[in-house]
Amino acid sequence: xxxxxxxxxxxxxxxxxxxxxxxxxxxxxxxxxxxxxxxxxxxxxxxxxxxxxxxxxxxxxxxxxxxxxxxxxxxxxxxxxxxxxxxxxxxxxxxxxxxxxxxxxxxxxxxxxxxxxxxxxxxxxxxxxxxxxxxxxxxxxxxxxxxxxxxxxxxxxxxxxxxxxxxxxxxxxxxxxxxxxxxxxxxxxxxxxxxxxxxxxxxxxxxxxxxxxxxxxxxxxxxxxxxxxxxxxxxxxxxxxxxxxxxxxxxxxxxxxx
Amino acid sequence: xxxxxxxxxxxxxxxxxxxxxxxxxxxxxxxxxxxxxxxxxxxxxxxxxxxxxxxxxxxxxxxxxxxxxxxxxxxxxxxxxxxxxxxxxxxxxxxxxxxxxxxxxxxxxxxxxxxxxxxxxxxxxxxxxxxxxxxxxxxxxxxxxxxxxxxxxxxxxxxxxxxxxxxxxxxxxxxxxxxxxxxxxxxxxxxxxxxxxxxxxxxxxxxxxxxxxxxxxxxxxxxxxxxxxxxxxxxxxxxxxxxxxxxxxxxxxxxxxxxxxxxxxxxxxxxxxxxxxxxxxxxxxxxxxxxxxxxxxxxxxxxxxxxxxxxxxxxxxxxxxxxxxxxxxxxxxxxxxxxxxxxxxxxxxxxxxxxxxxxxxxxxxxx
Numbered sequence: 001x002x003x004x005x006x007x008x009x010x011x012x013x014x015x016x017x018x019x020x021x022x023x024x025x026x027x028x029x030x031x032x033x034x035x036x037x038x039x040x041x042x043x044x045x046x047x048x049x050x051x052x053x054x055x056x057x058x059x060x061x062x063x064x065x066x067x068x069x070x071x072x073x074x075x076x077x078x079x080x081x082x083x084x085x086x087x088x089x090x091x092x093x094x095x096x097x098x099x100x101x102x103x104x105x106x107x108x109x110x111x112x113x114x115x116x117x118x119x120x121x122x123x124x125x126x127x128x129x130x131x132x133x134x135x136x137x138x139x140x141x142x143x144x145x146x147x148x149x150x151x152x153x154x155x156x157x158x159x160x161x162x163x164x165x166x167x168x169x170x171x172x173x174x175x176x177x178x179x180x181x182x183x184x185x186x187x188x189x190x191x192x193x194x195x196x197x198x199x200x201x202x203x204x205x206x207x208x209x210x211x212x213x214x215x216x217x218x219x220x221x222x223x224x225x226x227x228x229x230x231x232x233x234x235x236x237x238x239x240x241x242x243x244x245x246x247x248x249x250x251x252x253x254x255x256x257x258x
Numbered sequence: 259x260x261x262x263x264x265x266x267x268x269x270x271x272x273x274x275x276x277x278x279x280x281x282x283x284x285x286x287x288x289x290x291x292x293x294x295x296x297x298x299x300x301x302x303x304x305x306x307x308x309x310x311x312x313x314x315x316x317x318x319x320x321x322x323x324x325x326x327x328x329x330x331x332x333x334x335x336x337x338x339x340x341x342x343x344x345x346x347x348x349x350x351x352x353x354x355x356x357x358x359x360x361x362x363x364x365x366x367x368x369x370x371x372x373x374x375x376x377x378x379x380x381x382x383x384x385x386x387x388x389x390x391x392x393x394x395x396x397x398x399x400x401x402x403x404x405x406x407x408x409x410x411x412x413x414x415x416x417x418x419x420x421x422x423x424x425x426x427x428x429x430x431x432x433x434x435x436x437x438x439x440x441x442x443x444x445x446x447x448x449x450x451x452x453x454x455x456x457x458x459x460x461x462x463x464x465x466x467x468x469x470x471x472x473x474x475x476x477x478x479x480x481x482x483x484x485x486x487x488x489x490x491x492x493x494x495x496x497x498x499x500x501x502x503x504x505x506x507x508x509x510x511x512x513x514x515x516x517x518x519x520x521x522x523x524x525x526x527x528x529x530x531x532x533x534x535x536x537x538x539x540x541x542x543x544x545x546x547x548x549x550x551x552x553x554x555x556x557x558x559x560x561x562x563x564x565x566x567x568x569x570x571x572x573x574x575x576x577x578x579x580x581x582x583x584x585x586x587x588x589x590x591x592x593x594x595x596x597x598x599x600x601x602x603x604x605x606x607x608x609x610x611x612x613x614x615x616x617x618x619x620x621x622x623x624x625x
Contacts, residue, residue: 005345068319069535078328084284084285084586085279085283085284085285085286085586086279086284086285087453094582096582097375098582098583099585100272100583101582101583102504102505104583127430128259128426131363131364131425132366132425133361133363133364133428134356134361134364134366134367135352135355135356135358135359135369135442136359137355139361143501147519152352152355152359153348153349153352154347154348154349154350154352154353154355154356155347155348155349155352156343156346156347156348157288157289157348157424158364158366158367160260160285161288161289161423161426161429162426162427162428163428163576163578164427164428164429164581165428165581166286166580166581166582167283170278170285170348171348172278172279172281172283173276173277173278174276174277175278175458186389186434191278191348191457192277192347192348192349192394193276193348193349245581248425248427248428250427
């Protein structure tokens with residue numbers, strides 16, 4: 001059978017269109033992420049208009065803080081990488097001068113200077129990381145939690161440049177071999193994506209407080225900033241608290257009581 | 259060129275399969291050589307407008323013989339910039355997420371859209387003008403509006419690239435309104451400088467003369483762009499050090515003088531400054547601009563200076579000190595350097611092919 005040039009082009013064109021449409025729908029149907037993201041609220045789930053955390057440094061000691069870190073990193077399969085260049089950490093300790101760089105000065109009280117602070121994602125009300133992400137792999141939920149979809153993330157690391165708190169981690173290598181004891185209830189990540197603290201959305205959905213709060217013996221207080229009767233709101237009303245780099249307008253949801 | 263890009267590809271495959279820990283990047287300095295080169299080459303691409311604008315909009319005839327070379331240089335530069343992004347991201351196969359989930363709020367999304375369009379515009383313009391020339395007919399009418407669109411488009415691609423950096427709240431070094439103008443003037447120096455070097459090479463190897471007047475004029479463009487560029491850097495210094503706000507001075511201090519005893523970039527930036535001053539002074543001499551060899555030498559000096567400044571220091575230094583006020587330094591690993599050379603080689607391979615086509619058309623007309 002003779003195929004004319006015209007016919008050939010027709011067939012080629014049509015199959016290209018079909019191929020593109022087929023590929024597109026396959027992507028739509030098979031794309032991971034959408035379903036996993038929908039933590040359908042169960043009866044008993046903890047909900048809020050804007051989640052916030054108070055870190056009560058008067059009740060904190062190094063052992064408690066280490067317990068908080070352990071609880072979080074075990075719950076979320078955070079790899080244990082020693083190399084500071086490629087380390088991944090959702091919650092960790094920083095001395096005053098690093099946690100509050102432009103608040104630190106030569107006359108700061110010795111007690112503060114020597115104190116180490118628990119730091120983690122601030123779940124900003126006005127998050128720069130969300131603004132810059134070119135694929136909406138990171139976004140703010142209605143309850144204020146800044147989420148991360150590691151399946152959609154292309155690993156461009158723009159969010160890491162945008163975050164003024166150094167709260168974001170890139171998996172410079174496959175993190176799985178570095179997970180000490182795998183928690184089967186929480187997914188692991190692949191290399192080449194960004195991850196960070198998620199305020200334990202998976203636990204809130206089950207009616208549980210975040211893992212670090214549970215391990216903190218009352219030194220971490222978690223609640224709804226929009227609820228005037230909540231404990232966090234009461235503390236903020238009756239105590240002087242500070243937030244990290246407030247001058248940048250990111251409106252952090254983590255408050256420190258010192 | 260082909261061999262170099264093949265070696266670069268192999269190095270990239272190693273990075274792909276063994277993880278990006280083989281780069282010199284870190285949690286604190288999360289962008290390095292690749293993103294800096296992407297930034298630099300978007301600038302080179304944008305600078306085609308320095309030939310296109312005088313020639314097409316102001317009918318500056320002297321640029322007639324080099325306009326096509328400028329446009330082809332833009333095409334290859336965009337290819338290089340795109341490749342640098344591709345080798346940098348952790349999940350390149352998910353690149354289509356950029357289009358599947360369009361995010362108008364992100365400058366990177368805009369770059370994804372406008373860079374390929376700019377590449378296409380230049381390819382189309384150069385191709386149809388060259389085609390018309392080879393058939394000795396006037397260029398088609400529909401190309402005119404595309405040429406006029408390409409002019410503001412060139413400005414926009416590098417402005418958006420500057421916005422990638424200038425809008426970040428925690429990075430005072432980049433968070434300056436003058437970043438986009440700085441990007442543009444340094445691009446208008448580095449791009450035409452490269453174009454001059456290319457034209458001199460073409461003259462040497464094929465005898466095709468770009469015209470003394472055209473290269474002299476391009477040299478003047480490089481000269482004034484360099485002067486503006488240096489002036490803008492002085493402005494940055496004034497704002498930072500006269501106000502002496504720590505967040506604004508720290509990175510400049512680190513980059514130019516070292517901070518807390520850490521000074522990896524200091525020799526680089528002073529080399530860049532030295533070359534910039536030398537290149538600018540050379541170009542200011544009319545005799546230098548009219549001698550092809552001297553002109554090319556001055557342009558190589560300028561290009562090297564700007565590459566060190568923008569293709570390395572400007573992006574890396576922005577991450578130092580870190581948001582935690584910690585100084586983590588960066589040096590590209592051997593793998594990064596090999597991959598970068600591979601990307602350069604691929605781009606120049608493309609440029610060679612495009613130039614070959616242009617030269618054969620022009621030679622046919624002449625001969």
